[in-house]
Amino acid sequence: MPVTTIGGREVHIDDEGFLTEYDEWSEDLAKELAANIGIPELTEDHLRVIAFLRADYKEQGETATLRRVSAVGGIPTKTLFQLFPKKPARKMSYVSGLPKPAGCI
């Protein structure tokens, strides 16, 4: 996997720029990642989504779907679209340092 420097730190990413190492993520890094995709500031609401996603990934081994974030994390899908416009599933996993939701192929 390629290595790149984000915010002065070396991290491993895949060819689409998603972090591949769970433990290389930090909140400071998340701010840089968010800025990369046009989210200028991470609000409390953003951080609540990110915290849920990271905890859930650790437990489940895969990134939560929007439905799961809504049903288990208590954050409505409409809100996710406001926080991470257009492509919430992709954007929230990118900022959280997790794999994007994917099919089997």
Next chain:
Amino acid sequence: MKRLVILGAGTAGTMVAAKLRPRLAASDWKITMIDQEPTHYYQPGFLFIPFGIYTPDDVVKPKADFIPSGVEYIEAEIDLIEAGENQVKLADGTVVEYDYLVIATGTSIRPDETPGLEGPEYGKTIHDFYTLPGAKALAEAIRFWEGGKLVLNIVEMPIKCPVAPLEFIFLADAYFQDKGLRDKVELTYVTPLDGAFTKPIAAKHLGNLLEDKGVNLEPDFYLERVDSDEKKLVSYDEREVEYDMLITIPLNMGADVIGRSGLGNEGNFVPVDSKNFLSKQFDNVFAVGDAADLPTSKAGSVAHFAVEVFTENFLRHIEGLPMLEEFDGHANCFIESGHGKGLLIDFNYDTEPLPGKYPLPGIGPFTLLRETEMNHWGKMMFKWTYWNMLLRGKPLPLPHEMLMAGKIDEEV
């Protein structure tokens, strides 16, 4: 006398019974299967019914034909699993006690979970092919269709057989070509994922397939509701896709009894250890097949490889020994691509589908990630294998763990 109860006599449950009955002494173990449906469906065959390739007779047999001898079969609706008390309550009030429980209640489509999807238009302009009635209604509708906008929408992942929607689109393209109608049919693939092919290497090899076949792609589409009067899909971010015929892959959920019994996650899937299928809540409860919350595809092939791992682990677990075998998430799937050709993919939790040959390295006869006629024949022959080998618990000459031999581990 100990008692093992298996809930569900579908693909996974039947294989569990077939594998375990010969391995558990009849003098020591009673095995009971419980299922409410008398019919066993060959579900991969549903895909072919709308196009007249299979008839309903190809995909149905009585469940009772596949209950191994020496296994008790109860046809009944399950009311509640009381795992704290090691018992299952049936709808008629009967209580079935167990020492060990295997949950294999599968997953089903839930059009009722999306506003506007289930209504008077269901079966008319809105169709599914994940049930036999759905596939039959769609066969009728397609036969007399004169063209228009055919839209296929996946509501949310995970779904049973994640490649089936793609296969449907490929087969539709070929079907309407053969009928001389292709120029009157607009095909659109609408998915919540960021593409039809989301894994880098598959995307590299197959990324142009939709374009080559003239199929429109609408990615990152999160369905909020269906307006069946205006015939359009409306997403959470207010995008709209119009259709004349909607093929829906509704939300998939585990059985309601799992939710009622407090054994499921938000989708009624049972949280288990992904390596050995033991419930995270109860040390004498396992979940196999689609009923489990495994981070891999919901598919019969996963259930097949999983049941082999499960069997060895179960036999150790009941002796108080540690479970040594670890399931790697292995799955393989034939993908019909139309005009007598097909693709094959082979992957697991950690390894995405790669090109190469399967099952014999360098020889095949099947080719991974490429359209070939042999792959198509593999898919067609699989029906026989399913009814005669898989469900009987007979060993297939395929190792349960995914092997890298024969695969080309290329860079994107």
